[in-house]
Amino acid sequence: MSHGKPDRRQVLRGGAALLGTTALAGCAQAGGLDPALDRVRPGAEGEPARGGVLRFGLSTDPSNFHPHISAGSASDTVVQLVYNGLLAFDADGEIVGDLAREFGWDTDTRYEVTLHSEVYFHDGSRLTAADVVHSFELMLDPDNGTTTGPLLAGVEKVSAPSADTVLFELAEPNATLPFALASRSANVVSRAWWEGGADPRTSMMGTGPFTFVERIPGVSLTFERFDRYFVPELPYLNGIQFTPMIDDYARVTALRSATVDMIDYVPATHLDVVRRNPRLDLVSDTTFGFGCIGFVTDRPPFDDVRVRKAVALSIDRKAILDTAFLGNGEPMTGGLTAPSVADYANDLEGTYEYDPDQAAHLLKKAGVRGLDLSMVTTSSYSVISRPAEAALQSLRTAGVDVSLERQEWLTFRDTVQARTFPSFSWGTAPAYGDPDAMRDFVGTGGVWADYLKFSDDKVDGLLAEGRRTRDRGLREELYHKAEERVLDLCPWVLTVRREQGEAFHTYVRGFFHPPKGAWTLIALRQTWLEER
């Protein structure tokens, strides 16, 4: 090489320098909070401590912060820190006031809510009844495609007869309205903020106990205490920082090593590990999360109810529970509604026990020889894929020639909506803890009913009648009949109700997991940290 051009030593040195410089680039994006916020101040005798930042390992990176669209439990969790609804669920799963100081039925078709006074939004403006009315008008507008809209069906008018009162007027009685008002996506927004052009999918501004500070995609979601929260003593924490941890094992390891203080979606494979650890607490339910196999009911051979029932009888639910969830949960041999939600649920247990002989008999009567069951599931979530895989063995033992295709989550959802496969294996949860929640699944027009191509006038009639009455005994009777009818028509096969919960270190206090009502982490609002 001639002078003026780099020789090979210079090139090699340059390469090494580049390597070193890049390696020590320092990098960035940790998503930081002021370290001073970590300090915990002990409370008076018997009182919660104040301060500190709760580090939370979240199972998913939320895809949407919209206060009226439920985009999954992770999104709901963060949204409920920033916003308030009118009603909420307490530790027992009972409906209590959130922004509502008083609430109740005025008449059979009028529901009145009196708001707390001195409620402020994070921008310092004061909450008015007009903000509440505007929020519900947004939810009710079908063009906005909100999750809450269908739950509020029958609400004809929302008005503010006084500065602190909101009135819901219904076309006909609807006993489930309080559940809709307590749902995770019935949040109150500031009209001025909304109309000021804010993007509610990516930013948040409400009246909740925490203000949204920052999101670094895939790294952290940071929230700080809102000092003017209307419940004087809350929140106890200075802040909450969520770290998305999609991998189940990594999430549990981070908890065990105290890298995070708390996690959601404790995987079934680690429930016992967490239970045995004296430094950890676990709170969970077997009310909501369930697995199922759905059929496209207008496609042969599943247009014949005997074939669907044969599949239902070919499934060994106990084996699925043991294989997929190590026994953490309950087999579902009856209806959708859990016994903790409705008393009648126990009467339906045992409708579909594992009975391969009866299944073979039904197939024979239906004229089906060697049933081919082509099923799709998602590989993205273990709570869905594991029971699907566990079901294969018992189906094959019963003589069903089953094939299972695993797809990535969004592909799977498109496939199910397009009804490309005659059956699918899914896992989900009812929106709220009332038997009426089954309308999403089997009521005409429900999203799931559409997947299943299912519609039945009798079921629709019973569900409508159940909504119209507030008589508890009568509602039990009506929903009992509705579930019996669904079990008889068998548009889907319920498999297992899985144990689902959150785990945290014993120094995390005040958190609860409602056993019914709804699947919510709203208790983070009143969680506190003991000095470690």
Add this chain to the structure above:
Amino acid sequence: MSGFLVRRLGLALVQLVVVASLIFLLVRLIPGDAARAVAGEIATKEQVAAIRAEMGLDRPVWGQFLDFWAGLLRGDLGTSLISGREVMLDLPPRVANSLELVLIALALAVLIGVPLGRWAALRADRAGDHLVTGAGILGISLPVFVLGTLLLLVFSLWLPILPPERFVTIGQDPAAHLRALVLPVVTLTAASTAVIARMTRSSMLETLSADYVRTARSKGLAETLVVRRHALRTALIPVVSITGVELATLIGSTVLVETIFGWPGMSSFLMNAVGSRDYPVIQAVVLSTATIVIAVNFAADLVIRALDPRTEAV
């Protein structure tokens, strides 16, 4: 040299244009889109369609393609469909975080692998050689997710020497940053070290039996000089080539390593984006990765020319 540089840079540019165009089209072939990801599980078709329109995903693909290229030429990688943040805000630190892992792992692999391969070659068919070869096979065979999980289990939970750390930047807490770096780097380094050691060994064995090495020995040069100046330099040429390839492999491996160790790099950024069909982020990360791989291969060609000026690298 300048002709070589112009040719290689031109080729790199063409490669980047092809990659950018292909990735734009390919991501749109994946079923599902960002509208479905943000719409929630129980959204109706109409709700999803409303969000799709709001995001501009219902526009003709060619229109989106032209916008993409117009933005790219202005240095604008677009806005995330999910977070609403400018991609350029999040991409550089994520790329830097991944490069930190990958380049340190690659540097360690070279620093350990080359001497180890040379040492094994000089002891061909003896116990030391068998040990290195056996360890190499183990290193190559052990998938990173198995090794990473094992390291995490042993050194974070059973012997809590290196408990998992919350990610902090080197500026925030240098010690914590370096502690958090150890296990992911070790995980990534293992396989690459094995590959480089094996390549160095076989290349050394070949050059050690070459005529010019025999000539050097017959001239009475000291064995260390023969090995270092004559054999190793030539033997390093295929090692440099394979090092460039290893970089691409390491970037691929970071998908798992970043997930296991909670390291906020570009692979986890890409994984999240793919899961939610965040097209601008997917395009930006893939383009960055392609740029890095092309740049490193270019650098490898330069190093090979520096080691052996007779080499025509294009």
